Amino acid sequence: xxxxxxxxxxxxxxxxxEFAALYIGAPLLIALFMPAYLLFExxxxxxxxxLLLLWLSGGFxxxxxxVGWGRIPWLQVLGITLATLISGYVILSLNQxxxxxxxxxxxxxxxxxIWVFYPLLSALPQELIFRVLFFHxxxxxxxxxxxxxxxxxxxxxxxxxxYWSWIVCIFTLVGGxxxxxxxxxxxxxxxxxxxxxxxxxxxxxxxxYYFYSGNVVRPF
Numbered sequence: 001x002x003x004x005x006x007x008x009x010x011x012x013x014x015x016x017x018e019f020a021a022l023y024i025g026a027p028l029l030i031a032l033f034m035p036a037y038l039l040f041e042x043x044x045x046x047x048x049x050x051l052l053l054l055w056l057s058g059g060f061x062x063x064x065x066x067v068g069w070g071r072i073p074w075l076q077v078l079g080i081t082l083a084t085l086i087s088g089y090v091i092l093s094l095n096q097x098x099x100x101x102x103x104x105x106x107x108x109x110x111x112x113x114i115w116v117f118y119p120l121l122s123a124l125p126q127e128l129i130f131r132v133l134f135f136h137x138x139x140x141x142x143x144x145x146x147x148x149x150x151x152x153x154x155x156x157x158x159x160x161x162x163y164w165s166w167i168v169c170i171f172t173l174v175g176g177x178x179x180x181x182x183x184x185x186x187x188x189x190x191x192x193x194x195x196x197x198x199x200x201x202x203x204x205x206x207x208x209y210y211f212y213s214g215n216v217v218r219p220f
Contacts, residue, residue: 009057011140018053019138023155031161036213039162040121047125050133057137065132068187076190077197080178084198088205091167099206114203119196127192130156130176131183149184153177164219165210171202 009015030042054060092100103111134152135142142148156176160168175198183191202208209215 009137009140015138016141019141023134024158027159027161031164032218034162036162036216039213043122043125046129050125050129053137054128054133060132060136065188068189071186072190072193073182073186076178076182077194080175080194080198081201084201084207085205087171088202088207092206092209096206096209099209101204102206103208104204111204114208115200118199118203119192123192123195123199126156127179127183127188127195130159131179131191132188135180135184149177149180152180156180162213163210163216167210171207171210 026046034042089100103114130152134155135148142151153173153176156179157169157173160172175195178198179191179195182194202211
């Protein structure tokens with residue numbers, strides 16, 4: 001379980017405004033106006049800003065980012081692997097059968113690169129922003145227990161609005177709940193590993209079709 005230092009930030013107007021700007025305003029602006037090809041640049045900027053805010057918050061135990069490997073819920077890791085594989089297979093079979101296992105079939109070297117770099121360049125910064133920063137800096141604003149997990153999952157899903165896909169929305173909503181719960185119960189390594197595994201399986205089965213910024217079509 002994540003151990004928090006005593007609250008250092010009070011739930012005042014400016015903290016609420018910052019929270020709304022970071023987790024609602026920024027994703028909305030990105031979805032409406034940002035070119036899709038700038039996704040990783042935007043993620044890099046948010047990661048740096050998130051680390052800075054985390055440092056400014058005070059009281060965060062940075063060691064917690066690397067502590068907790070012994071608490072990893074391996075049955076959950078297996079479960080999210082199978083659930084992602086099966087659900088991805090069913091969705092693609094019904095909607096985009098040509099995308100099924102397309103990368104391992106035609107570009108296995110690309111899949112290897114994705115499996116190496118997705119956990120580091122995508123899952124890691126997302127977990128820092130949506131789990132570590134979220135539950136540390138803004139914990140005085142959050143409901144406790146499952147309600148906090150639900151809010152985190154909803155905002156994590158909303159942050160993927162830029163893909164304009166109900167499939168992405170559902171996957172990230174469910175994933176957000178699982179990652180938030182794992183973070184608060186088992187710590188950062190568990191949340192990051194679950195996110196990394198789920199993402200890598202998505203790309204292996206072919207669901208990268210929905211998470212590829214080049215396929216984004218705004219409905220306006």
